[in-house]
Amino acid sequence: MIKKILIALAIIAVLYFLFRPPKIKNSTNADIIFYYGQECSHCHNVLKYIADNKIDEKIKIESKEVYHNDANKNELTALTRICPEISDNGNIGVPVAYIVKENKCLGGDSPIIDKLKTMLQ
Numbered sequence: 208m209i210k211k212i213l214i215a216l217a218i219i220a221v222l223y224f225l226f227r228p229p230k231i232k233n234s235t236n237a238d239i240i241f242y243y244g245q246e247c248s249h250c251h252n253v254l255k256y257i258a259d260n261k262i263d264e265k266i267k268i269e270s271k272e273v274y275h276n277d278a279n280k281n282e283l284t285a286l287t288r289i290c291p292e293i294s295d296n297g298n299i300g301v302p303v304a305y306i307v308k309e310n311k312c313l314g315g316d317s318p319i320i321d322k323l324k325t326m327l328q
Contacts, residue, residue: 238326240305241319242283244274250302252303252316262323273301286312 243250254270257263263314271279286305287294290312295302304319305312 232291237267237322238307239266240307241268241270242279242286242301242303242305243270243274244301245272246274247301249316253302253304253319256320256323261301262327268321 215319241253243254257268262268271282273280273283283299283301283303286303287299289310290303290305293299293312293314300314302316302319303312303314304322313322
């Protein structure tokens with residue numbers, strides 16, 4: 208009997224860890240968490256748009272580099288549990304924007320820039 212209870216508890220624990228929402232660190236209480244790669248040209252299109260239009264003065268954006276920062280890369284990987292659409296057979300491309308209030312992700316420079324434009328309206 209005790210063995211069955213322990214097995215059941217182990218199964219419950221495994222399921223809990225598999226299906227709990229990932230922890231997305233939002234240390235600046237940002238509206239958008241922007242994942243990018245230092246050498247990614249599409250990412251730099253978004254960063255340039257943000258800088259040229261001073262978007263970060265109007266919308267709180269927390270930028271996280273993922274090519275050279277393992278913690279940020281792991282966080283982006285965990286984000287696929289919320290947004291499976293950002294993964295293509297386990298490959299995650301950047302740029303990716305996580306819209307905090309909508310609990311939604313966008314991938315690619317054009318969709319992210321379009322979303323920033325609509326957020327400013």
